[in-house]
Amino acid sequence: MQYNYVGEPNPNLLCCICRAPFLDPVTTRSCGHTFCRTCLVQALDHAKQCPVDRSPLSLEDLTPTNPIIRALVDELIVECIHTECPQTTQRQLLTSHLLDSCPFSLVSCPTSQCDETLHRKDLAKHDCTNVTKLVPCDLCGTEISLDDLELHVSECQEDTTSCTACSVSLTRAQASSHSETCPATIVDCVQAPNGCSWNGPRSLFESSHKSTCPYEAIAGFFALNSTRHTQLEQENNILRYKMATLEDTVHTLRRELQSAKAALGPWYRADGVSGYSSDRQSTSSGLSSSISTSDPTPPIQDYNALAAYFPSEDTPSNRAAGFSSPSSQSSWEASRTERIAPLNLSTSLEGALVGIRESVVTLDSALDSLGRRADIALANETMRLNEDVMSLRANIHGLRMQVHTIMIERNAQVTGRNPEMVDGAWPALPTGRYYSGTKL
Amino acid sequence: MASISSRRLQKELTEIHMEGCPVGITLVKADDFETWWFTIEVMGESVYRSEVYTLQFRFEPNYPISAPAVTFVVTDGRKAPLHPHVYSNGHICASILGNEWSPVLSVVSVCITLQSMLASCKKKEPPVDNDRYVRTAPDNPKKTRFVYHDDTV
Numbered sequence: 001m002q003y004n005y006v007g008e009p010n011p012n013l014l015c016c017i018c019r020a021p022f023l024d025p026v027t028t029r030s031c032g033h034t035f036c037r038t039c040l041v042q043a044l045d046h047a048k049q050c051p052v053d054r055s056p057l058s059l060e061d062l063t064p065t066n067p068i069i070r071a072l073v074d075e076l077i078v079e080c081i082h083t084e085c086p087q088t089t090q091r092q093l094l095t096s097h098l099l100d101s102c103p104f105s106l107v108s109c110p111t112s113q114c115d116e117t118l119h120r121k122d123l124a125k126h127d128c129t130n131v132t133k134l135v136p137c138d139l140c141g142t143e144i145s146l147d148d149l150e151l152h153v154s155e156c157q158e159d160t161t162s163c164t165a166c167s168v169s170l171t172r173a174q175a176s177s178h179s180e181t182c183p184a185t186i187v188d189c190v191q192a193p194n195g196c197s198w199n200g201p202r203s204l205f206e207s208s209h210k211s212t213c214p215y216e217a218i219a220g221f222f223a224l225n226s227t228r229h230t231q232l233e234q235e236n237n238i239l240r241y242k243m244a245t246l247e248d249t250v251h252t253l254r255r256e257l258q259s260a261k262a263a264l265g266p267w268y269r270a271d272g273v274s275g276y277s278s279d280r281q282s283t284s285s286g287l288s289s290s291i292s293t294s295d296p297t298p299p300i301q302d303y304n305a306l307a308a309y310f311p312s313e314d315t316p317s318n319r320a321a322g323f324s325s326p327s328s329q330s331s332w333e334a335s336r337t338e339r340i341a342p343l344n345l346s347t348s349l350e351g352a353l354v355g356i357r358e359s360v361v362t363l364d365s366a367l368d369s370l371g372r373r374a375d376i377a378l379a380n381e382t383m384r385l386n387e388d389v390m391s392l393r394a395n396i397h398g399l400r401m402q403v404h405t406i407m408i409e410r411n412a413q414v415t416g417r418n419p420e421m422v423d424g425a426w427p428a429l430p431t432g433r434y435y436s437g438t439k440l
Numbered sequence: 441m442a443s444i445s446s447r448r449l450q451k452e453l454t455e456i457h458m459e460g461c462p463v464g465i466t467l468v469k470a471d472d473f474e475t476w477w478f479t480i481e482v483m484g485e486s487v488y489r490s491e492v493y494t495l496q497f498r499f500e501p502n503y504p505i506s507a508p509a510v511t512f513v514v515t516d517g518r519k520a521p522l523h524p525h526v527y528s529n530g531h532i533c534a535s536i537l538g539n540e541w542s543p544v545l546s547v548v549s550v551c552i553t554l555q556s557m558l559a560s561c562k563k564k565e566p567p568v569d570n571d572r573y574v575r576t577a578p579d580n581p582k583k584t585r586f587v588y589h590d591d592t593v
Contacts, residue, residue, distance in 0.1 A: 016544040039505075039543065043505055
C-alpha cells in the first residue's frame with residue numbers, strides 16, 4: 001500500500017532506497033543500516049551488499065528494526081487512500097479505517113440475495129428489494145418475489161376452494177361473488193338492523209319470509225325515520241360545537257376581567273357604581289346610616305373603605321375634615337403635608353402610582369433630615385448636661401471638704417487629743433476613696 | 441498504480457525543484473519518469489573550463505534497485521567531453537553506473553560524481569580503445585561489461 005503522508009516526515013525515518021518512511025523496517029546486523037524490508041530484499045537480489053557502505057550482506061544478516069523506530073513510522077499521520085475522504089489517521093490504523101469506517105470503501109450489500117458492491121456511505125440509501133429474484137406463482141403465473149410468495153399463495157385468486165353452504169367447488173375469485181348468490185347460504189332478514197330476528201337459507205327468505213315479515217311491511221317508514229334521525233344528529237353536533245366555542249370565549253373573557261380587576265385594585269369600578277357612590281358622598285350627612293345598613297353590594301363597601309385612605313378629588317369636604325382635626329400639630333408638620341401631591345383618581349392607575357411613589361420618596365428624605373436634626377439636638381443637649389453635672393460635682397467636692405474640716409475640729413474638741421491639729425496642716429487622708437468621685 | 445521508480449523519481453524531482461541543483465548542474469527536461477536531461481559544467485580551474493555538456497539519464501521501472509543508464513548526449517551538435525573514461529559515443533566507463541551502483545545513490549549524486557570525475561582530469565584524451573568500442577557498442581551502456589581498471593580518476 002502506498003501512503004500519502006501529512007506534512008514532512010522526519011528525514012531520519014526515510015528509507016534511502018525508496019526515500020519514503022520505512023515500511024516493515026529491517027536493520028543490517030553487520031553495519032546497522034535500516035531499510036524497508038521489500039526495498040532491501042530487492043536490492044540484495046541485485047547485489048549482495050549493503051546499499052550504503054557496500055559491505056557484503058545477505059538475507060540472514062537482517063534483523064527487525066528497534067520497536068521504537070517501528071512505532072515512530074507506524075504512528076505517522078497519513079491521508080485516506082480515497083481522495084474524497086477527508087479523514088487522516090495513524091498509518092497503522094489506516095487499514096482498520098478502510099475496513100470498518102471509511103465512507104468511500106467498497107463493500108458488498110449485506111443482504112444475501114444482492115451481490116452488488118457499493119460505497120459504504122451509499123449503503124443506507126441502497127435498496128435491493130427491486131433487484132430480488134422473481135418466481136412465478138404455480139396457480140396464476142404472476143411473477144412475484146420469493147419473500148412475498150407465501151402470502152400470495154394464501155390469497156391467490158386462482159386457488160380452488162369450495163362453498164361452505166352448498167359444497168360447490170370454485171376458485172377464490174368466484175367464491176366472493178358466489179357467496180352473494182348461493183341459495184343455501186344462511187342469511188339474516190334484510191330488516192335485521194330494524195329488529196327482525198329471522199335468519200335462514202337465502203332461497204327460503206325470498207320465497208316465504210319476505211312476504212310475512214312485519215318489518216318489511218313498514219320499510220318506507222324506517223327509511224324516513226333514519227334520514228330524520230341523521231339530520232337531527234348533525235344539527236346537534238353543530239350546536240354542540242357552537243356551545244363549546246362560546247364557553248371558551250366566556251372563559252377567556254372571565255380570565256381577562258379578573259386580571260384587569262387585580263391590576264386595577266381600588267381603581268376598578270363597575271358600570272354605574274361611580275355615580276351612585278358620589279351621590280352617597282354628597283348626601284352622607286342624612287342618609288349614611290340607612291344606606292350602609294341596606295347596602296346590597298359588598299364590593300362597593302370595599303371600594304369606599306379603601307377610598308378613605310386615598311384623598312378623593314370629588315370629596316373635598318371629606319379631605320378637609322380628615323386634616324382639620326390634627327390642626328394642633330406643629331406648623332412644621334403642617335407644611336410637610338402640603339408638599340405631598342394629592343392623588344388624582346381621574347388619571348390612570350400608572351400615573352397615580354408614580355405620584356404615590358414620588359410622595360414616598362419625599363417623605364423618606366424628609367424623615368431622614370428630621371432624624372439628623374434630632375440627632376444634633378440630642379448631642380447638644382447631652383453636652384450641656386455633662387457640663388452641668390461636672391460643675392455640680394465640683395461643688396459637692398468643696399462642700400465635702402468643708403464638712404471634713406468641721407468634723408475633725410469637732411473630734412478634737414470632744415476628745416481633747418491632737419490639739420496641735422486644730423490650727424496645723426491638713427491631715428493626710430486615710431484612703432483615696434474620697435477622691436475617686438472627683439477624678440473626672 | 442505508480443511503479444517504484446516513478447514514486448522515487450517524483451520525490452527526487454520535488455527535491456530538485458525545492459532545493460535546486462548543485463552548482464554547475466541544471467535540469468533541462470524531466471517530462472516523464474523515463475528520460476531526464478541535465479547540463480553539466482565543471483566549475484573552477486580545469487581542462488574543461490567553460491564547456492557545457494549534456495547528460496541523459498534513462499530509468500528502468502525498478503530504479504533505484506537497478507542503476508540508471510547515464511550517457512553524454514552526442515546529437516544535435518552536442519558532444520561528449522574528451523576524457524579517458526568517456527567514449528566518443530557518450531558512454532561513460534564509471535563503476536558507480538555499473539557494478540558499484542547502490543540504491544542509495546540518486547540522480548543528483550551521480551551528476552556530482554561525474555562532475556568531479558571531469559574536474560580531476562589532467563589531460564584531455566580519448567579512451568585507449570575508443571574506436572574499437574564505439575564500433576561495437578550496444579545502444580545501452582548498461583549492456584557493456586566494462587573493466588574498471590583506473591582508480592585515479
